[in-house]
Amino acid sequence: MNENKHSIETRALSLWYGEFQALYNVSVDIGHGLITSLIGPSGCGKTTLLRCFNRVNERYGNVKTSGEIRILGKNIYDPDVELIELRKSVGMVFQRPNPLPISVYENVVFGLRLHTPAKELTRARLDEAVEEALTDVGLWDDLKDRLKRKATDLQLEQQQKLCIARLLPLKPEIILMDEPCSALDVEATRQIEELMLELAGRYTIVIVTHNMAQARRVSHECLFMLMGELVEHSRTEDLFINPADSRTADYIEGRFG
Amino acid sequence: MRLRELVNSKELLKEWMIEKLIWICGISAIFFVFGIFFFVFREGADYLLRGFKVTEFFTSIEWYPTSRTQVRYGALALITGTFSVTLLAMFIAVPFGLGAAVFISEFCPPRLRESLKVIIELLAAIPSVVWGFIGLTIMNSLILNLFSAPIGLNVLNGGIILALMSVPIIVSIGEDALKAVPDSYREASLALGCTRWQMIFRVLVPAARNGLLAAVLLGVGRAVGETMAVLMATGHSIRIPGGVLEPVRTLTATIAAELGEAPVHSDHYQVLFIIGILLFSITFVVNLTADLVVRGIRRK
Ligand SMILES: Nc1ncnc2c1ncn2[C@@H]1O[C@H](COP(=O)(O)OP(=O)(O)OP(=O)(O)O)[C@@H](O)[C@H]1O
Ligand SMILES: [Mg+2]
Numbered sequence: 235m236n237e238n239k240h241s242i243e244t245r246a247l248s249l250w251y252g253e254f255q256a257l258y259n260v261s262v263d264i265g266h267g268l269i270t271s272l273i274g275p276s277g278c279g280k281t282t283l284l285r286c287f288n289r290v291n292e293r294y295g296n297v298k299t300s301g302e303i304r305i306l307g308k309n310i311y312d313p314d315v316e317l318i319e320l321r322k323s324v325g326m327v328f329q330r331p332n333p334l335p336i337s338v339y340e341n342v343v344f345g346l347r348l349h350t351p352a353k354e355l356t357r358a359r360l361d362e363a364v365e366e367a368l369t370d371v372g373l374w375d376d377l378k379d380r381l382k383r384k385a386t387d388l389q390l391e392q393q394q395k396l397c398i399a400r401l402l403p404l405k406p407e408i409i410l411m412d413e414p415c416s417a418l419d420v421e422a423t424r425q426i427e428e429l430m431l432e433l434a435g436r437y438t439i440v441i442v443t444h445n446m447a448q449a450r451r452v453s454h455e456c457l458f459m460l461m462g463e464l465v466e467h468s469r470t471e472d473l474f475i476n477p478a479d480s481r482t483a484d485y486i487e488g489r490f491g
Numbered sequence: 492m493r494l495r496e497l498v499n500s501k502e503l504l505k506e507w508m509i510e511k512l513i514w515i516c517g518i519s520a521i522f523f524v525f526g527i528f529f530f531v532f533r534e535g536a537d538y539l540l541r542g543f544k545v546t547e548f549f550t551s552i553e554w555y556p557t558s559r560t561q562v563r564y565g566a567l568a569l570i571t572g573t574f575s576v577t578l579l580a581m582f583i584a585v586p587f588g589l590g591a592a593v594f595i596s597e598f599c600p601p602r603l604r605e606s607l608k609v610i611i612e613l614l615a616a617i618p619s620v621v622w623g624f625i626g627l628t629i630m631n632s633l634i635l636n637l638f639s640a641p642i643g644l645n646v647l648n649g650g651i652i653l654a655l656m657s658v659p660i661i662v663s664i665g666e667d668a669l670k671a672v673p674d675s676y677r678e679a680s681l682a683l684g685c686t687r688w689q690m691i692f693r694v695l696v697p698a699a700r701n702g703l704l705a706a707v708l709l710g711v712g713r714a715v716g717e718t719m720a721v722l723m724a725t726g727h728s729i730r731i732p733g734g735v736l737e738p739v740r741t742l743t744a745t746i747a748a749e750l751g752e753a754p755v756h757s758d759h760y761q762v763l764f765i766i767g768i769l770l771f772s773i774t775f776v777v778n779l780t781a782d783l784v785v786r787g788i789r790r791k
Binding site: 288290293295317318319321322325326328330332333334335336344345348349397400401404 | 600601673675676677678679680681682683684685686689693694697698
């Protein structure tokens, strides 16, 4: 297989929280520019796997991993890998919208301010970045007059879009989303899904979801996980219409989970 | 059926009684505060309304309460004394205390955190006489040796002792404030590529700003009101200090030192109570501000 076709590759990835093993030998290639959804019953390790890709798992002191994760061709556990660079190119959207308690504007340029020397950050450059990012997520028209407002006062769905927007100025390659719609209503969910489809191609998107209809609507490929193992990885239509593994079939037909 | 009703009503009565009891405990706190204020005020009120010279009190450094020829009650030197010692104490305690709060809440492994917190609570439990004693002996000789100062009981000594006494408050309230910052802010900023320090300075400190401010204010309140330790450590000299190595006397130390000698209800006695009113007002304002600030956080 061609290296460039995959944004994320893992080999025999296992992970332990203390004594408890949460991932067993996960080997997966996630296609470049695609939306890949990660499904499986509660507690099967979806969030855990996702959080390996930008190494935020390491926040918890008791996490141990073995195996290999290559992102954009580079093993992220290599000693010469800069955590900061990794997190610049791998953005993350969380289950509960978590904008920072500062203005909308400052939320969008937060990453830029972190990673660019202050003297290169002219007002014009920041303004442009804000307009571009907010336009990309469809918030610009709503918020262009309220950029100074505190981001935590926005409606939930706007907050979640903002959380996507604030990743964009850093020009990430990959966007990880952990149940990004679970706190949102139907209409907001539809909007976020549309947004994801627009962003696909430019970005590689990995989304964890409990909602199988959502996985079918938005994703090109699907991963099904069970008890820390990767059971099946195939094109979405194949997985739903013609699952290769009987456990997948049982899950999507709602026999458990 | 009847039995159950009986049990229920008994339970209800018990609930009711406990509720009332707790209500009384709560209300009594208010009662005590007003009671104390009333008492202090009453002791000083007569002179305050009759012969008290406000301008002299606040602008003169001449404190001669027992002079045969001319009695003067100028408290400026005492006010400066309190102020200088408090300022120095905060200069040391604020960076130290907030730094420790950040360390405990953000960097410390859980085990160490628990033991550190216990130790800090122990620090808070040391009686102030003991602190004063440390000032009188250890700090005194340290300062004499290190700075070859003429006298080891001075602003520096009192400031350090007060700093050590306020640090536990600043640490524990500051740590609470940082702990109260939602973890989702930490995750958001780390996932955007913050280093830990960037996360602390750009996200956590601004988000916990009010709580940290309250921690500092309560530390100030502690330092202003402290008596015994400063009485023992600052060297009893009524004058405006020209540097940290000079001895001073604070408002609190003055009350403690002179109240026993002043004849009850004499002018001197009453002026000491007026100093009490002043101290009470300062700490009241400081604490009230801290409280309002903390309330500000809760509302958000
Ligand atoms: N920080 C942690 N410490 C210890 N165990 C953890 C931790 N986080 C997750 N686990 C355990 O690891 C397993 C996988 O958790 P994970 O959150 O990845 O599941 P999930 O598939 O995302 O579930 P859900 O659908 O409920 O979000 C669970 O059994 C969970 O209890
Ligand atoms: Mg999860």
